[in-house]
Amino acid sequence: MNRALRAQIRAAFSYPEPTRKRAFLRKLRPPGVGMIEMVLTQAAYIRGRVWVAAGAALIPALLGAFRLPGNAARLMGALLPFSAGIAVLETRRSRDYSMAELERATRFSLRSVVFARMLAIGAVDLGVILLSAAALSARSGLPVPRTTAEISAPFLAAAWAGLYIERTPLGRRHGHLSMAASALISALALGGEDVGLSLSALPSGAWMAASGALAVLTAREVCITLSRTEEWA
Amino acid sequence: MILRADRLSKQYGNGIAVDRVSFELREGVTGLLGANGAGKTTLMRMLTGVLMPTSGAVDADGIPASSEAYRALLGYLPQDFGYYPEFTVRDFVMYFAALKGLDRRTARRRTEELLERVGLSGAAGRRMKTLSGGMRQRAGIAQALVNDPRILILDEPTAGLDPGERVRFRKLIREIGGRSIVLFSTHIVSDVEHIADHVMMMKAGRLIWRGKWDASNGSLEEFYMKAFGEDAGHETVCDAAGL
Numbered sequence: 001m002n003r004a005l006r007a008q009i010r011a012a013f014s015y016p017e018p019t020r021k022r023a024f025l026r027k028l029r030p031p032g033v034g035m036i037e038m039v040l041t042q043a044a045y046i047r048g049r050v051w052v053a054a055g056a057a058l059i060p061a062l063l064g065a066f067r068l069p070g071n072a073a074r075l076m077g078a079l080l081p082f083s084a085g086i087a088v089l090e091t092r093r094s095r096d097y098s099m100a101e102l103e104r105a106t107r108f109s110l111r112s113v114v115f116a117r118m119l120a121i122g123a124v125d126l127g128v129i130l131l132s133a134a135a136l137s138a139r140s141g142l143p144v145p146r147t148t149a150e151i152s153a154p155f156l157a158a159a160w161a162g163l164y165i166e167r168t169p170l171g172r173r174h175g176h177l178s179m180a181a182s183a184l185i186s187a188l189a190l191g192g193e194d195v196g197l198s199l200s201a202l203p204s205g206a207w208m209a210a211s212g213a214l215a216v217l218t219a220r221e222v223c224i225t226l227s228r229t230e231e232w233a
Numbered sequence: 234m235i236l237r238a239d240r241l242s243k244q245y246g247n248g249i250a251v252d253r254v255s256f257e258l259r260e261g262v263t264g265l266l267g268a269n270g271a272g273k274t275t276l277m278r279m280l281t282g283v284l285m286p287t288s289g290a291v292d293a294d295g296i297p298a299s300s301e302a303y304r305a306l307l308g309y310l311p312q313d314f315g316y317y318p319e320f321t322v323r324d325f326v327m328y329f330a331a332l333k334g335l336d337r338r339t340a341r342r343r344t345e346e347l348l349e350r351v352g353l354s355g356a357a358g359r360r361m362k363t364l365s366g367g368m369r370q371r372a373g374i375a376q377a378l379v380n381d382p383r384i385l386i387l388d389e390p391t392a393g394l395d396p397g398e399r400v401r402f403r404k405l406i407r408e409i410g411g412r413s414i415v416l417f418s419t420h421i422v423s424d425v426e427h428i429a430d431h432v433m434m435m436k437a438g439r440l441i442w443r444g445k446w447d448a449s450n451g452s453l454e455e456f457y458m459k460a461f462g463e464d465a466g467h468e469t470v471c472d473a474a475g476l
Binding site for chain 1 (some may be wrong): 281282283301304305307308309311313314315316317318319324329331332333334376380
């Protein structure tokens with residue numbers, strides 16, 4: 001049908017008045033929302049200070065990977081646990097501010113909200129780890145998997161310890177305990193060599209096995225945290 | 234749409250907060266009356282899917298309360314609620330619009346519309362923590378309505394509202410009741426008399442009376458006082474109202 005004919009028809013006949021249009025529209029199921037959209041929505045509502053704090057840990061770590069002479073893995077290992085600690089703290093935000101009741105009654109449930117927040121911060125952390133690992137490998141000549149394992153192990157250890165602490169009654173009452181665990185892991189990563197923990201001398205296989213195990217433990221803690229989020233709220 | 238509660242019970246240890254409550258609600262406003270501790274909040278939390286019943290079930294046209302599809306139909310205002318300290322009133326409502334799956338454009342339009350309806354458009358940019366209790370309650374009402382819910386559950390919605398705000402709220406709820414199932418709890422009898430088409434009364438976890446209240450039944454306030462007097466049992470209550 002050509003445009004002129006369409007215009008003539010439109011001019012000749014008026015549109016019928018909508019009847020029960022609103023009732024019909026309300027009966028339609030709302031469109032689905034994908035996980036990426038959910039993560040982006042939640043990312044927009046993560047407090048500015050959380051991003052600032054995460055940036056304070058991640059930006060020096062990233063700059064260190066590109067700028068510092070020699071192997072900067074120690075510095076990165078010391079900074080990334082704080083970013084993990086910040087992600088862990090986000091899991092308790094609804095509870096801390098008594099928003100859990102309202103969030104649980106929404107379409108996506110509190111579990112999805114917490115998961116989306118962890119994913120938003122975790123995705124940024126992962127991006128920094130991978131970028132830094134590539135930069136560090138190029139500078140140090142070490143293989144990328146080893147460098148990735150070396151800088152992600154302290155991050156994963158802090159995430160695992162923080163989530164574990166958060167699910168204990170004491171940890172649920174005191175949010176700063178998980179951050180204290182991050183500080184301890186950071187101190188170990190930075191000063192471990194000075195107290196006889198020669199971590200950098202470990203073979204690549206040991207690093208990869210350790211970070212693999214920590215990744216499994218962290219994933220397990222994430223699942224436990226999500227499954228109990230509504231119970232703890 | 235029919236909201237159905239089937240032998241709903243909630244037990245905490247040896248105590249029963251809600252005891253085998255069954256009812257069906259259709260579009261319209263239902264007031265849930267009961268003294269403190271009668272089990273109103275527990276019942277409402279089970280109806281929203283926030284609290285799992287010990288036994289029994291809730292569904293809306295066969296959609297179980299534990300499903301996403303059910304929560305998509307729902308608007309809920311709990312008795313107490315918090316807010317993130319950095320939120321403005323607009324952020325607060327927009328946040329729940331996002332959690333209820335509204336696209337950004339619709340969310341913005343609905344938020345502005347509702348803030349106007351609850352008299353908060355002038356305070357849309359103010360932080361939640363700077364609001365009075367009544368204003369906060371109105372923001373809570375706006376978030377409950379943002380997805381144009383087909384089931385609206387309000388726990389003590391008039392608490393903290395001044396007389397002017399209460400009149401405005403009654404008008405709003407009556408209008409929503411024309412197209413949605415609205416259940417609100419209160420212990421203020423006049424709110425029920427002014428807004429509700431139907432009344433349900435709870436005592437000690439049990440539904441002791443439900444039905445349509447009209448003037449021929451006498452004063453709801455008197456009926457309520459008898460129902461919640463120390464010695465008033467189920468039979469006494471029904472006899473008193475000639476039911």
